[in-house]
Amino acid sequence: MNTIYVPIFKGEGRIEYENRPIPKIMQPNEVLVKIDACGICGTDMNILAVPPAHKATHGVIIGHEGVGTIAEIGPAVSDLQPGDRVVIAPRLTCGKCVYCRKGLDNQCINYQTIGTTIDGAFAPYVCAPQQAFYKIGNDVAPDDALFFEPLSCVVGAAARIPFQAGDAVAIIGAGPMGLLFAQMYRTLGAGKILVADISAYRLDFAQKIGVDAALNPMTVDLAEEVKKSTGIGADLVIDAVGNQIDAAIKLVRRGGNVLLFGLRPHDNPPVNQYTITRYDLTIHGAFVGLKPFEQTIKLLQSGRIHPSTLITHRVPLTELLRGVELMRSGQAMKVIVEN
Numbered sequence: 359m360n361t362i363y364v365p366i367f368k369g370e371g372r373i374e375y376e377n378r379p380i381p382k383i384m385q386p387n388e389v390l391v392k393i394d395a396c397g398i399c400g401t402d403m404n405i406l407a408v409p410p411a412h413k414a415t416h417g418v419i420i421g422h423e424g425v426g427t428i429a430e431i432g433p434a435v436s437d438l439q440p441g442d443r444v445v446i447a448p449r450l451t452c453g454k455c456v457y458c459r460k461g462l463d464n465q466c467i468n469y470q471t472i473g474t475t476i477d478g479a480f481a482p483y484v485c486a487p488q489q490a491f492y493k494i495g496n497d498v499a500p501d502d503a504l505f506f507e508p509l510s511c512v513v514g515a516a517a518r519i520p521f522q523a524g525d526a527v528a529i530i531g532a533g534p535m536g537l538l539f540a541q542m543y544r545t546l547g548a549g550k551i552l553v554a555d556i557s558a559y560r561l562d563f564a565q566k567i568g569v570d571a572a573l574n575p576m577t578v579d580l581a582e583e584v585k586k587s588t589g590i591g592a593d594l595v596i597d598a599v600g601n602q603i604d605a606a607i608k609l610v611r612r613g614g615n616v617l618l619f620g621l622r623p624h625d626n627p628p629v630n631q632y633t634i635t636r637y638d639l640t641i642h643g644a645f646v647g648l649k650p651f652e653q654t655i656k657l658l659q660s661g662r663i664h665p666s667t668l669i670t671h672r673v674p675l676t677e678l679l680r681g682v683e684l685m686r687s688g689q690a691m692k693v694i695v696e697n
Contacts, residue, residue, distance in 0.1 A: 381485035386434035397423035422448035424479030445506035448472035501666035514647010523547030531598035532560035601625035
């Protein structure tokens with residue numbers, strides 16, 4: 359069989375399935391990977407939103423949280439071989455623009471992205487340059503390996519923030535990314551981890567994975583509860599939603615740190631600049647991270663973190679949109695699409 363049946367992004371939230379040829383290596387630095395499974399990401403949901411909250415090329419195959427096995431390599435590929443198990447770092451930077459040369463590759467202005475501008479991993483095969491793939495040992499469970507890309511964003515963001523064992527961490531947003539932060543900071547030795555969300559399902563899930571408090575700001579005074587639990591406020595507050603800066607600066611202690619991680623491009627929340635200045639707060643924006651991939655591989659291979667505990671549903675590739683709707687329903691945490 360030389361064709362594969364794949365979901366194609368048609369714009370305005372639409373996916374249509376088509377038969378396409380199995381991708382072929384066209385450049386000497388390319389790698390062909392047989393995909394086993396791919397996680398549904400918030401970015402995929404934003405692409406499929408109407409109006410979209412994230413752009414994607416019309417006619418592209420979306421998906422970027424894939425794990426698979428190398429089927430073929432181009433003649434210029436080094437360090438990877440057919441049969442190697444790999445995960446995907448989807449953002450392909452140019453290495454030449456002013457930001458790449460400044461060492462800020464996450465701000466590259468000439469980047470391509472697997473699953474957004476070039477065909478992605480909601481497919482039986484994906485073909486891309488070698489730089490997109492990282493070898494991961496067979497000792498990492500497949501379900502944990504699936505979280506490589508989102509976990510790398512968490513690892514990259516955390517590298518920006520001063521943190522000491524025993525620090526109290528408050529996380530706004532108990533979705534997959536918020537709970538990845540919770541798992542990682544527990545591994546790093548956080549004294550207390552407090553999570554806030556308005557979804558009862560997500561708060562219950564957060565409690566099951568062992569956070570110290572799961573708080574609903576619709577039913578409690580969030581700032582009061584965080585201060586009661588920590589004494590002076592959280593040392594670090596993470597906005598994993600993307601529009602919660604005002605809430606975040608109310609939860610952090612004086613002299614503390616706020617990490618703005620979530621992306622909501624259509625939102626423009628007001629900022630209380632007086633509070634930031636008066637209480638000596640430090641606000642960090644973190645996007646993707648600066649080459650956090652090797653560190654993320656090491657973290658997964660250490661066995662000290664098991665993000666697969668966030669998986670609640672699995673769907674076949676032919677039911678991708680059902681998986682998206684499951685995540686939108688608020689009654690799923692992480693949905694995996696399997697080939």
